[in-house]
Amino acid sequence: MKILYFANIRQEIGISEEDIIIENKISIFELIELLKKRGLKYKNVFSNVKNIKCSVNCIFSNFDTMIENKDEIAFFPPVTGG
Amino acid sequence: MKILYFANIRQEIGISEEDIIIENKISIFELIELLKKRGLKYKNVFSNVKNIKCSVNCIFSNFDTMIENKDEIAFFPPVTGG
């Protein structure tokens, strides 16, 4: 699955997108746990998810949403446009 | 006193303004009664004052407002600008 990071999350992790292959459907909660194992930067970013929003295929989604390899997931802070 | 007429009232009376001299302070109610004696056009216009607004020196005023010779009075229908 494609994972995108934006704003301070992108900056802290240091990349704007990456691809991950998973075996079975998982929840976003589970994805976050997987990501936290990828290193300190991820661990820091995802240690507090209170200010992290996410989308699945461009739809704002809850962390219990189930996702699979064909999905595009994005993590970002609350938006501040306009 | 200067009396101004606008919109349909101006059109029905046939003039846009006129000067009237009064002896003592009167109310706008009394002014209307005076005007109604000036002819049929006035009588028709002022027969029903429900849709007539008035101002005294550019301030929207009630018909019991007292007026004198130095005042500028205007009669008009509810406004429809914008």
Added chain:
Amino acid sequence: MIVIQKKSFNYAKELDIFSKKNKLSGAISSFLGKVRDFSNLQKIDAIFIEHYEKMTKFQLSRIIEEAKTKWDIDDIIIIHRFGRLKIGENIVLIAVASKHREESLRSVEFIINWLKIKATFWKKEIGSDSTKWVKQKESDTDKIKKYNTSF
């Protein structure tokens, strides 16, 4: 600034000047009213607007002052035309510059709502068959009831 004029005005140019004049205002909201080709009553060809010049200017300035007591506003412009206007022509432009969006949006709405009730303009519709003076809408008097304002 209040401008009441017979001649047409250039919507884009006026807003351009206004925005440049208020370069550092974070928000500029505006309302443009134009002549429509029909009313509830008939197909119309043009409108004629009459006004009570001295009072109109005074009333608009009171509305502006009232808006300024309610919201933190950097600048306001109102342009309103009178005379004969054709279909599609601009009648009125209101623009408000402020630091935050809320103030400018609220005050543009406030100004147009009160203008409809307090500014001494009268509109006559010139149709193909007949001309008639426009009647004030009850919905317009309803729109000002929400404001804790009387003047």
Added chain:
Amino acid sequence: MIVIQKKSFNYAKELDIFSKKNKLSGAISSFLGKVRDFSNLQKIDAIFIEHYEKMTKFQLSRIIEEAKTKWDIDDIIIIHRFGRLKIGENIVLIAVASKHREESLRSVEFIINWLKIKATFWKKEIGSDSTKWVKQKESDTDKIKKYNTSF
């Protein structure tokens, strides 16, 4: 129409085109958001706007569709920039053409309020001393609570 672009846009020219395109719409309301020279936190020199291109366009189109179900609207334009913007530059323009003023005023407000919550843009303030990502305001989340809308 939705335009998301890096380059600056000409406020007046865009509205001029929009008004001419919707010549017979009686009301055109608009909101322009510009870069201010200060925030709550510091004096700023410029801002940087990042966005999630695919999602932003989708979200804005959903907001437009939602506005259209709520009000009788003739036309809508949203222009939003991204990249580095200097003080005083235009960030966003929203304009709505409709028959009556109520619809255009209400929907411009609706669109900017929802854009602030749902459109995937992120702003970074570039000050003389430091840069920091802007935090979403609680007052902005409050502003959408009044709408009987969820998406």
